Every structure is written in C-alpha cells, then in structure tokens.
Amino acid sequence: MPAGRHPDHAPLELERFVPYQLSIVSNTVSQAIADDYQARHDLGVTEWRVMAVLARFDGLSAREVAERTAMDKVAVSRALARLVAAGRVRRHTHASDKRRSVLGLTAAGWKIHDEVAPMARQRERELMERLAPEEQAWLRRILDKLMPQDGHE
Amino acid sequence: MPAGRHPDHAPLELERFVPYQLSIVSNTVSQAIADDYQARHDLGVTEWRVMAVLARFDGLSAREVAERTAMDKVAVSRALARLVAAGRVRRHTHASDKRRSVLGLTAAGWKIHDEVAPMARQRERELMERLAPEEQAWLRRILDKLMPQDGHE
C-alpha cells in the first residue's frame, strides 16, 4: 500500500464529495458577486437578497421576505434595519395588523437595485458560460429538482 | 401589467438564479451533514474538513491542509487548536524547518473519522438519490468542471 494512505479507513475524498464541491462552487461564485457590490454600495449579501425580493414583490412583510430569501427572521430584521437606516427600504405599519410591517424599495433602493441586478446576472452568465449548452440545461434542471420544495406552510 | 410587479426594473428572480440556488442547496445539505456530527462529537464543519484531509494525507503542514480544504490559514489554525486540544490530531514540529508543523490523526481522531465518514457518504447518497442516474452523472461532470482548478501557487 502507498505510504501515507489509509485504505482501511476509507477516508473521504473531499474534492469528489458532492456536498463539498457544492460548497466550494457556491462560495466562489457568491463571493465574486458580492465583491461587485459590497465595496461599491456598502451592501451585504443578506441585504441584497432582501432588496431583490422587495424588487419583485412590493409590500411584503418581514416574515414573507424571510420565506422568500430562505433567511431566518433575525437576519432579515437586521438587514432591514440597515436598509431602512440607509434610506433604501421604506417600512410602515400594516393598517389592520400593527405587528406586521409593509416593506418596499425607495427610489434610492431602486437605483441600487438597477445597478446591481445586471452585474449579478452577468456573473451568472460567466459561470454558465464555462459549461456547454447541454450542461447548462442539465444544471438548471438538477438545481430545480434539488431546491427544497419550500416544505413549510 | 400585474399589480406589485416592476418589469421596468427587471428584478432578479432569486429562485431561478443559479448562484442563489447553489447557495441554498449547498447550505441545506451541509447543514444536514453537520447536524449528524455536530452535537454527537462536538465537531465543527471546519474541524471535520481538516480531519478528512488528514485522514487521506498524513503528515501535512497546516498550510497544506488549508490548500486542500479551501479554507484560509486562520480557520485552519483555529480548527487545529481545537482538534489538538481534544486529542484528535497530533502535531509536532518539522525536523528541518521549525516553522512547519507535521500533522496527523491520533487513534481517537481515527475513531471519530470512521464514524463520521460513512454518515457523510450516506447523506451524499440521499442527495443524489433524488436525481435520476443520468442526472447524477451530469451533476458530477458539471461540478468537476466548475470547481476552481486550484489556480494558486
């Protein structure tokens, strides 16, 4: 047996272990995207996700934002605090339920959104262009299948 | 145009955005694996990765571990501190270069490794079983292609 190997113990080959590969690829691409706007706009990943959701669905509550971003409510609460303070998100209280907030992007929020969204799309394109068209299609199909089907509620 | 939508702004559809999907899928599966050993063995993800690498490559230095785990050296240093303190990793100084450490699993380390590795593999299997065999093959091929080709050094 080769020196330094331990076949009796069947060690994991990290670089062929799918969960590990997913983690590396995911972190690499997310980081690349974040680098684009982090410094430029002082915007964290969580904040950007909240903005992206509010761009599509105006008037959501914090809880609904949490659902759609797959973030927990604490993370959303913190992101919102920063976004509101920065004047990027408007928040007022729901008319008939004073616990709920009603959220939406401000003009400043839209401005940032309209700068960041194309950059994000561009990064996605760059990632996909490393794959053959056939592979791109399979990847999309596979990810759709593996995404948690939002089993709650 | 439908109420609450803003087509002029071309908002990102997060749930079809590949980097976002990758992040969700990756976190979900990693968390599931971590849950298996976190509580049972008081072992963090970073620590487990270090152990997995040392199981395959005995005698690495901390820097080499960092390379193979795609973690930065601070994270590795901290993980090693805990692992050595817990008696799971043995560390001594390189004979001819006193900066380097020479690392390896202890018997206790191997014991944990041999419990955790099969669980991790099982989780990977469960993930893959949600895909058709054809899709599994494509996913492996695609991830191999997307993995950063270790461009440093």
Next chain:
DNA sequence: TAATCATGGTTTCATATGTAACCATTTGCA
C-alpha cells in the same frame, strides 16, 4: 555574515451569524 525579504502559523480586533429570550399585538376559545 548581516540585512532584508518570504513563509508558517497564531493572535487580535471588528463584524457576522444563530439561538434563545423577549415585547407587542392578535387570535382562539372557554
């Protein structure tokens, strides 16, 4: 061989994140 630079590794500090406890309001139901 002394001065400088590079390398392996740890410590420090500031920030991010998760869990649990917590308020305020609303709902369910006796």
Next chain:
DNA sequence: TGCAAATGGTTACATATGAAACCATGATTA
C-alpha cells in the same frame, strides 16, 4: 369578555468568521 397560545418582530448573548498585525524561523543576497 378574558385569558392562554400564536405570531411578527427586535434584542441580547454567545460563537464564528475574516482581515490585518504580529512573531518566529528560514531563505536570499550584498
């Protein structure tokens, strides 16, 4: 009604993480 349980959201605390400064050792070169 009136009180317990549930819900939306925030706060507090403890832990994790990353960047930069740091220390010790080794390599390089004048």
